[in-house]
Amino acid sequence: MLSLERRAVDSRAMQWASPLLALVLTIITGMGIFMALGKDPVEGLTFFFLTPLSDKHGWAELGLKMAPLLLCAAGLTICYRAKLWNIGAEGHFLMGALWASVVALQLGGQSGPWVLPLVLIAGMVAGAVWALLAGLLKTQFHCNEILTTIMLNYIALNLLLYAVHGPLKDPYGFGFPQSEMFAASALLPKLIPETRLHIGLLFGLLAAVAVGVLFARTFIGFQLKVLGQDERAAAFAGFPAKRLTLLAFILAGGLAGLAGASEVTGPLGQLVPQVSPGYGYTAIIVVFLGRMQAVGIVLAAALLALTFMGGEMLQIAMALPKAITGLFQGLLLFYLLTCDAFIHYRIRIRRAPKAVAGEA
Amino acid sequence: MATAERLKLEHIVKEYPGCRANDGVQLTVNAGEIHALLGENGAGKSTLMKIIYGVIQPDAGSITWNGHPLTLQGPAHARELGIGMVFQHFSLFETLTVAENIALSLPADQARDRRKLEARISEVSEHYGMALDPRRYVNTLSIGERQRVEIVRCLIQESSLLILDEPTSVLTPQEVETLFRTLRQLSHEGCSILFISHKLQEVRDLCHRATVLRQGRVTGECNPAEVSTDDIARMMVGNETPLSTRVEPRAPGEVLLDVSHLNYRTSDPFGTSLQDLCMSLRSGEIVGIAGVAGNGQDELLRALSGEALVSNDSIALSGVAIGQAKPSLRRRLGVAVVPEERLGRGAVPSMSLVDNSLLTAYGEGMVSKGWVALNKVRDYASRIVDAFGVRTASIDSHATSLSGGNLQKFIIGREAMQQPKLLVASHPTWGVDVGSAVAIHEALVRLRDEGAAVLLISEDLDELFQLCGRMGAICAGRLSPLVNTSDLTIEQLGQWMAGDFPSAAPSEVSHAVA
Structure with a gap:
């Protein structure tokens, strides 16, 4: 008989083996799905994982997609370490994109080195305020942050849609719901010429490192960890739970807002309704897959950035639906959470207990 | 047999990941005997108790009940045999009455006639000097009274072995006296009692025999009335540890x-x-x-x-x-x-x-x-x-x-x-x-x-x-x-x-x- 048995000590090996195991299981299941769709599984996987990275442009695109994932994931890591289940990175991201665009368009005629920072800061502030809303609802009214952040995501999306259909709509845009192109002074510099890769990737990497340092070296990070692991100990030690909660939300919102701002000032150069293919949601997977560690989330962001590109590649090459990206991401998270059970538990094969004599 | 062996455990072994909670434990409880099980926290007392009450199965060893070897299927089986248990943390529903709480643990035929049950509760509790109103709600009872509910619950099921897990830790000295009177009376009537404690003085006052556990093994058996508390403490902690600290009085300041x-x-x-x-x-x-x-x-x-x-x-x-x-x-x-x-x-x-x-x-x-x-x-x-x-x-x-x-x-x-x-x-x-x-x-x-x-x-x-x-x-x-x-x-x-x-x-x- 198989049974799950609690481990005396959590397995460190499994902590890192679990994401790899989840990836392997995802690939195996993916092959099954290709076969069920009547496609060659090896060819499918090649298109999904390898073809996107076959040239310099592929790698640049990977970095381009990693940037928002990393920024969002770094912010979410702060929340999740404190066990604040903020699902709202998507909303923070959208608000960041929206208000960065507003500022960029307002400053349209201006040139000067201060324009871009102002635009980016606008995005960060917008994201932070949006996250702070959920934070305040939690600290003041004990509203569950999972629900409020999800709902705020929808509100943010509709505000953005209203803006591109209304006040921010380009009057010369042939009726398309999109803003004017930003002036050059409001665009992020390129990291590699002749590609779309911009310095947003550096923001992302920097954010990952900063979050690593926050939790390894600072007292704020320590207090957040304690809050997450043991609320009663945090109260006993006198850590300000409410202020720490709000801080975590503000930081997560600011970073996701910066991601949104970088997206409109980077590859897009304008505000469009499809500014995010779900970066804020995918970042959740990045955080868990990356074990809430700086190095881990960088690797996980690269992998999940690849799923976006692989999904696009399959649409083009094998005429598969766009849903394939979400499918792979979902599978990965599903297997990850399953495999994570083995960090705390192990499987044990139990013999039936020996019968000891008869009944009384 | 002159003094019938009610319960006999031999070579009980129970292993958990990283620790051997019971390691070849021997224990015999005679009919009508108040038997103390002594040991520090982590000595394996709780594990042994859970084995006797059928909550967990031993990895090895045998259990003999009134001369018959058996395998306990679970707590219900243990209760059927006449093994009752009073846990340290009571398992009572606070929003139900005393009688309702007791009815919950009885077979359906006995639980159905509430009036008869209430009469029986009053009868049993009076007989053992534990005043208890069957219609009171548990949330209005003191801790001592709640313990009585647990004990009466066991007695109504006609237990012939009562296991009490650190029963005095929640009682005032006066309540302890009352409890001890009840336990002595039960013992006179032939009910065996397994009394788990680490308060040595109480064990000396109450118990006929004591088994001492340390790190999952039996380290001694004695008649607690005949040995000093220091001797018992030695069996519990081994030889290296000092038993108490001397405190010199000191004049306080501001x-x-x-x-x-x-x-x-x-x-x-x-x-x-x-x-x-x-x-x-x-x-x-x-x-x-x-x-x-x-x-x-x-x-x-x-x-x-x-x-x-x-x-x-x-x-x-x-x-x-x-x-x-x-x-x-x-x-x-x-x-x-x-x-x-x-x-x-x-x-x-x-x-x-x-x-x-x-x-x-x-x-x-x-x-x-x-x-x-x-x-x-x-x-x-x-x-x-x-x-x-x-x-x-x-x-x-x-x-x-x-x-x-x-x-x-x-x-x-x-x-x-x-x-x-x-x-x-x-x-x-x-x-x-x-x-x-x-x-x-x-x-x-x-x-x-x-x-x-x-x-x-x-x-x-x-x-x-x-x-x-x-x-x-x-x-x-x-x-x-x-x-x-x-x-x-x-x-x-x-x-x-x-x-x-x-x-x-x-x-x-x-x-x-x-």
Whole structure:
């Protein structure tokens, strides 16, 4: 008989083996799905994982997609370490994109080195305020942050849609719901010429490192960890739970807002309704897959950035639906959470207990 | 057989990951015998009990019941055979009546006729001198009365072996006497009793035989009435450990903590509100507060630590009102606290000892401009481990990996090394092995000698009488007078623990109230 048995000590090996195991299981299941769709599984996987990275442009695109994932994931890591289940990175991201665009368009005629920072800061502030809303609802009214952040995501999306259909709509845009192109002074510099890769990737990497340092070296990070692991100990030690909660939300919102701002000032150069293919949601997977560690989330962001590109590649090459990206991401998270059970538990094969004599 | 063997366990082995809880245990309980099972926390008493009650299956060994070997299928099977168990934490529904609670554990045919059952409950409880009204709701009963419900529940099922897990830890001395009378009567009538305890004096008073466990093995069997408590304690802890610490009396200094008319309304439905508490503590003295669990001890600790804020003037430290001060400010002013829960309040279970040092000792120069000076934290953790004899693999071990006693030494050490002016400690030696308890007592006395005021909240009367210069009791959120320990009798204290003291106690009573 198989049974799950609690481990005396959590397995460190499994902590890192679990994401790899989840990836392997995802690939195996993916092959099954290709076969069920009547496609060659090896060819499918090649298109999904390898073809996107076959040239310099592929790698640049990977970095381009990693940037928002990393920024969002770094912010979410702060929340999740404190066990604040903020699902709202998507909303923070959208608000960041929206208000960065507003500022960029307002400053349209201006040139000067201060324009871009102002635009980016606008995005960060917008994201932070949006996250702070959920934070305040939690600290003041004990509203569950999972629900409020999800709902705020929808509100943010509709505000953005209203803006591109209304006040921010380009009057010369042939009726398309999109803003004017930003002036050059409001665009992020390129990291590699002749590609779309911009310095947003550096923001992302920097954010990952900063979050690593926050939790390894600072007292704020320590207090957040304690809050997450043991609320009663945090109260006993006198850590300000409410202020720490709000801080975590503000930081997560600011970073996701910066991601949104970088997206409109980077590859897009304008505000469009499809500014995010779900970066804020995918970042959740990045955080868990990356074990809430700086190095881990960088690797996980690269992998999940690849799923976006692989999904696009399959649409083009094998005429598969766009849903394939979400499918792979979902599978990965599903297997990850399953495999994570083995960090705390192990499987044990139990013999039936020996019968000891008869009944009384 | 002259003295029938009711229960016989042979070579019982039970292994858990990382520990052998029972290692070849032998135990025989005769009919009508009150048999003590002694041992420190973690000695394997609970595991053995659960095996006898069928909650868990042994890995090896045999159980013989009234001469027949058997395998217990589960607690229901054990009850059917006549094995009854009274757990330390009662399994009663507070919103149901006594009779309803008892009906729940009976076969359907006996439970159906409620009137007959109520009559039977009254009959049984009167017969054994345990007054109990079957129609009372459990939430209106005192802890002692709830225990009676548990016992009556077993007796109605005609148990011939009653297992009691530390039954006296929640009772006042008077209630203990009543319980013992009942148990003696049961024993006369042929019911066997397995009495689990670590209070040696009680075992000597009550029990016919005792089996002592240490680290999962039987280390001795004796007639407790014929050997001294020290001899029994030796069997429990082995030869290396000192059994108690000697406390020299010491004259206290200035008034340090002044609590006056402290009121605190708890929002916890199962909590106890504090009413008009008054007391003052001087530097260089240990003051004890006895009481049955759940009478406001935790609320008092929270009010003093700052986890609960109270009216500013009701608590003053060296003349400064701190009732509204947050815990971090109180720590800066010299208040250190050892809460009752070690894991999950006093220490974060999944964090290392290093991180757990930082938890409350952050004021000791470990943080500068928001950055944690890791080497200082590590140094502090090592010093605690060295100075307080904390047995651990390393300072990077998780708090959960330490035994209760070692973790408690660590927490006491962490607080004591901050050189507090006031230390509030709640149940510091609860469930702690004798060796660690001695070390903890020594630490408290050392703090006192260095001039700190120590408030010791405890259920362990021996500990209180041994350490405290003055003491009193808390009951239902009210505090009795605090008097010199030398003037206080255990009977008087017992009455106070039951709430029998003049209300609105004057802030200081230094003469005897006997």
